[in-house]
Amino acid sequence: MRRRARGFTLIELLVAISILAIVAVLGWRGLDGIIRSRGALTAQMEQTRGLQLAFAQLQSDCANLVPQTLIGTRAILRAEDGRITLVRVSLGENEPTRLQVVSYRVRDGVLTRRESAGTRDLVQLDTLWQAATGDADPADGVALQSGVQRMTMRFWTTQGWVQAAGVMPAPPVPAVGAPSGMEVSMNLDGVEVPMIKSFLLGAL
Numbered sequence: 001m002r003r004r005a006r007g008f009t010l011i012e013l014l015v016a017i018s019i020l021a022i023v024a025v026l027g028w029r030g031l032d033g034i035i036r037s038r039g040a041l042t043a044q045m046e047q048t049r050g051l052q053l054a055f056a057q058l059q060s061d062c063a064n065l066v067p068q069t070l071i072g073t074r075a076i077l078r079a080e081d082g083r084i085t086l087v088r089v090s091l092g093e094n095e096p097t098r099l100q101v102v103s104y105r106v107r108d109g110v111l112t113r114r115e116s117a118g119t120r121d122l123v124q125l126d127t128l129w130q131a132a133t134g135d136a137d138p139a140d141g142v143a144l145q146s147g148v149q150r151m152t153m154r155f156w157t158t159q160g161w162v163q164a165a166g167v168m169p170a171p172p173v174p175a176v177g178a179p180s181g182m183e184v185s186m187n188l189d190g191v192e193v194p195m196i197k198s199f200l201l202g203a204l
Contacts, residue, residue, distance in 0.1 A: 047147060047188060048195070054111055054144040055184065055197040061102050062182060062201055064088045071099070071122060077201070078133060079153040079164035079182070082106040085132050087125070090118045101128040105141075106151045109189070112141035147189040156181030156198075 065076055066087045078085045084104040089097055098118030105112055116128040153164035157179050164182070183198040 047145070047191075050145045051186060051188070051195050054113075055195075057113065057144065058084070058104060058184065059197070059199045061086060061088050062199060064091075065201060066099055071125065074122070074126070075129065079155070081153075082151050084151075084153065084184075085129070087129070092118070096120065099125055101125070101132045103132040104144075104151075106148050109146060109148055110143050111145040111148045111151065111186070112143050114141045145186075145188075149187040149189060151187075152185045154183040154185075155179035155201075156183070 062077075066089050068076060071087065074087070076087055082105060086102050088100050088102055090100045091097060098120055100118050101116040103114045105114075114132065116132065119125055119128065154161045155164050156162075161183065162179070179201055181198060181200050183196060185194045185196045187194045
Protein backbone atom coordinates (compact mmCIF):
# COMPACT_ATOMS: atom_id res chain seq x y z
CA MET A 1 0.00 0.00 0.00
CA ARG A 2 1.20 3.46 -0.84
CA ARG A 3 1.89 5.69 2.15
CA ARG A 4 0.30 9.09 1.84
CA ALA A 5 2.63 12.07 2.65
CA ARG A 6 1.39 13.95 5.70
CA GLY A 7 1.49 17.81 5.58
CA PHE A 8 1.15 20.46 8.27
CA THR A 9 -2.19 21.00 9.79
CA LEU A 10 -3.81 24.42 9.98
CA ILE A 11 -3.25 24.56 13.74
CA GLU A 12 0.47 23.83 13.34
CA LEU A 13 0.81 26.59 10.75
CA LEU A 14 -0.97 29.07 13.02
CA VAL A 15 1.28 28.15 15.94
CA ALA A 16 4.42 28.58 13.82
CA ILE A 17 3.26 31.93 12.48
CA SER A 18 2.45 33.12 16.01
CA ILE A 19 5.91 32.15 17.24
CA LEU A 20 7.58 33.95 14.33
CA ALA A 21 5.45 37.05 14.99
CA ILE A 22 6.43 37.09 18.68
CA VAL A 23 10.13 36.72 17.81
CA ALA A 24 9.84 39.53 15.24
CA VAL A 25 8.19 41.88 17.76
CA LEU A 26 10.82 41.15 20.42
CA GLY A 27 13.61 41.70 17.90
CA TRP A 28 12.09 44.99 16.73
CA ARG A 29 11.76 46.25 20.29
CA GLY A 30 15.38 45.42 21.01
CA LEU A 31 16.56 47.11 17.83
CA ASP A 32 14.41 50.16 18.53
CA GLY A 33 15.87 50.41 22.03
CA ILE A 34 19.40 50.24 20.64
CA ILE A 35 18.66 52.97 18.08
CA ARG A 36 17.10 55.23 20.72
CA SER A 37 20.03 54.71 23.09
CA ARG A 38 22.49 55.46 20.33
CA GLY A 39 20.65 58.65 19.39
CA ALA A 40 20.54 59.83 23.00
CA LEU A 41 24.25 59.03 23.48
CA THR A 42 25.18 60.89 20.30
CA ALA A 43 23.20 63.96 21.34
CA GLN A 44 24.80 63.91 24.78
CA MET A 45 28.28 63.61 23.27
CA GLU A 46 27.62 66.57 20.96
CA GLN A 47 26.32 68.58 23.90
CA THR A 48 29.39 67.73 25.97
CA ARG A 49 31.72 68.56 23.09
CA GLY A 50 30.04 71.91 22.53
CA LEU A 51 30.28 72.76 26.21
CA GLN A 52 33.96 71.82 26.29
CA LEU A 53 34.60 74.26 23.44
CA ALA A 54 32.69 76.97 25.32
CA PHE A 55 34.76 76.31 28.44
CA ALA A 56 37.96 76.45 26.39
CA GLN A 57 36.99 79.82 24.92
CA LEU A 58 36.10 81.20 28.34
CA GLN A 59 39.38 79.95 29.75
CA SER A 60 41.29 81.65 26.93
CA ASP A 61 39.47 84.94 27.58
CA CYS A 62 40.20 84.78 31.31
CA ALA A 63 43.84 83.94 30.63
CA ASN A 64 44.10 87.22 28.70
CA LEU A 65 42.43 89.45 31.27
CA VAL A 66 43.78 92.97 31.22
CA PRO A 67 46.19 93.77 34.08
CA GLN A 68 44.64 96.12 36.61
CA THR A 69 47.54 98.54 36.20
CA LEU A 70 46.46 99.32 32.61
CA ILE A 71 42.93 100.47 33.41
CA GLY A 72 43.24 101.86 36.93
CA THR A 73 40.26 101.26 39.17
CA ARG A 74 37.96 100.10 36.38
CA ALA A 75 36.36 96.68 36.63
CA ILE A 76 38.15 93.76 35.02
CA LEU A 77 35.57 91.06 35.56
CA ARG A 78 31.94 90.93 36.56
CA ALA A 79 30.23 87.63 37.31
CA GLU A 80 26.67 86.93 38.32
CA ASP A 81 24.20 84.12 37.73
CA GLY A 82 23.80 83.63 34.01
CA ARG A 83 26.32 86.27 32.93
CA ILE A 84 30.06 86.93 32.81
CA THR A 85 31.54 90.21 31.55
CA LEU A 86 35.28 90.78 31.33
CA VAL A 87 37.94 92.99 29.76
CA ARG A 88 40.62 91.14 27.84
CA VAL A 89 43.77 92.06 25.97
CA SER A 90 43.50 91.57 22.22
CA LEU A 91 46.77 90.78 20.50
CA GLY A 92 46.39 91.15 16.73
CA GLU A 93 49.16 90.31 14.31
CA ASN A 94 51.24 93.39 13.47
CA GLU A 95 48.79 95.52 15.44
CA PRO A 96 49.10 97.40 18.74
CA THR A 97 47.59 95.87 21.85
CA ARG A 98 43.91 96.65 22.23
CA LEU A 99 41.27 96.04 24.87
CA GLN A 100 38.00 94.19 24.30
CA VAL A 101 34.89 93.74 26.40
CA VAL A 102 33.70 90.13 26.22
CA SER A 103 30.43 88.95 27.66
CA TYR A 104 28.94 85.49 28.16
CA ARG A 105 25.23 85.19 28.83
CA VAL A 106 22.59 82.50 29.16
CA ARG A 107 19.25 83.56 27.71
CA ASP A 108 16.35 81.31 26.69
CA GLY A 109 18.54 78.26 27.25
CA VAL A 110 21.33 79.41 24.91
CA LEU A 111 24.85 80.39 26.00
CA THR A 112 26.15 83.21 23.80
CA ARG A 113 29.44 85.07 23.60
CA ARG A 114 29.86 88.68 22.47
CA GLU A 115 33.06 90.60 21.99
CA SER A 116 33.36 94.30 21.33
CA ALA A 117 35.65 96.04 18.91
CA GLY A 118 39.17 96.61 20.16
CA THR A 119 40.05 99.98 21.63
CA ARG A 120 42.97 101.81 23.22
CA ASP A 121 40.78 104.61 24.59
CA LEU A 122 39.71 104.14 28.20
CA VAL A 123 36.71 106.43 27.75
CA GLN A 124 35.52 104.27 24.88
CA LEU A 125 36.24 101.21 27.01
CA ASP A 126 33.84 102.57 29.64
CA THR A 127 31.16 102.95 26.95
CA LEU A 128 31.72 99.39 25.73
CA TRP A 129 31.55 98.08 29.29
CA GLN A 130 28.27 99.86 29.99
CA ALA A 131 26.82 98.56 26.73
CA ALA A 132 27.83 94.98 27.58
CA THR A 133 26.46 95.08 31.12
CA GLY A 134 23.32 97.02 30.16
CA ASP A 135 22.17 94.73 27.33
CA ALA A 136 22.84 97.47 24.77
CA ASP A 137 25.81 95.80 23.09
CA PRO A 138 25.45 96.14 19.31
CA ALA A 139 27.92 93.33 18.62
CA ASP A 140 26.51 90.12 17.23
CA GLY A 141 26.51 87.26 19.68
CA VAL A 142 27.81 83.80 18.83
CA ALA A 143 25.78 80.88 20.15
CA LEU A 144 28.12 78.47 21.94
CA GLN A 145 25.75 75.99 23.55
CA SER A 146 22.02 75.34 23.65
CA GLY A 147 20.03 73.58 26.34
CA VAL A 148 21.69 75.47 29.19
CA GLN A 149 19.40 75.86 32.19
CA ARG A 150 21.71 77.79 34.48
CA MET A 151 25.25 79.15 34.77
CA THR A 152 26.82 79.99 38.14
CA MET A 153 30.32 81.01 39.14
CA ARG A 154 32.58 80.89 42.17
CA PHE A 155 35.94 82.56 42.79
CA TRP A 156 38.96 81.05 44.52
CA THR A 157 40.44 83.35 47.14
CA THR A 158 42.86 83.01 50.04
CA GLN A 159 39.94 81.80 52.17
CA GLY A 160 38.60 79.26 49.67
CA TRP A 161 35.68 79.37 47.28
CA VAL A 162 33.46 82.47 47.34
CA GLN A 163 30.21 82.71 45.42
CA ALA A 164 30.54 85.23 42.60
CA ALA A 165 28.11 88.11 42.94
CA GLY A 166 29.18 91.36 41.37
CA VAL A 167 32.24 93.16 40.08
CA MET A 168 35.69 91.75 40.61
CA PRO A 169 38.47 92.09 41.64
CA ALA A 170 36.71 93.89 44.49
CA PRO A 171 35.71 90.76 46.47
CA PRO A 172 32.31 90.27 48.11
CA VAL A 173 34.15 90.09 51.44
CA PRO A 174 37.04 92.62 51.66
CA ALA A 175 39.14 90.37 53.85
CA VAL A 176 39.50 87.56 51.30
CA GLY A 177 41.53 89.51 48.75
CA ALA A 178 41.51 89.35 44.95
CA PRO A 179 40.60 85.97 43.42
CA SER A 180 43.13 83.81 41.61
CA GLY A 181 40.76 81.27 40.09
CA MET A 182 37.21 80.83 38.87
CA GLU A 183 34.82 77.90 38.76
CA VAL A 184 31.99 77.87 36.22
CA SER A 185 29.08 75.47 36.65
CA MET A 186 26.47 74.85 33.96
CA ASN A 187 23.27 72.85 34.25
CA LEU A 188 22.15 71.31 30.97
CA ASP A 189 18.75 70.01 29.92
CA GLY A 190 18.37 66.31 30.64
CA VAL A 191 21.59 66.11 32.67
CA GLU A 192 21.26 65.83 36.43
CA VAL A 193 24.90 66.51 37.27
CA PRO A 194 26.18 69.99 36.30
CA MET A 195 29.23 70.43 34.09
CA ILE A 196 31.97 72.20 36.06
CA LYS A 197 35.19 73.82 34.87
CA SER A 198 37.83 75.48 37.07
CA PHE A 199 40.75 77.54 35.83
CA LEU A 200 43.19 80.24 36.89
CA LEU A 201 42.71 83.97 36.53
CA GLY A 202 46.29 84.81 35.69
CA ALA A 203 45.82 88.53 35.14
CA LEU A 204 44.27 89.00 38.57
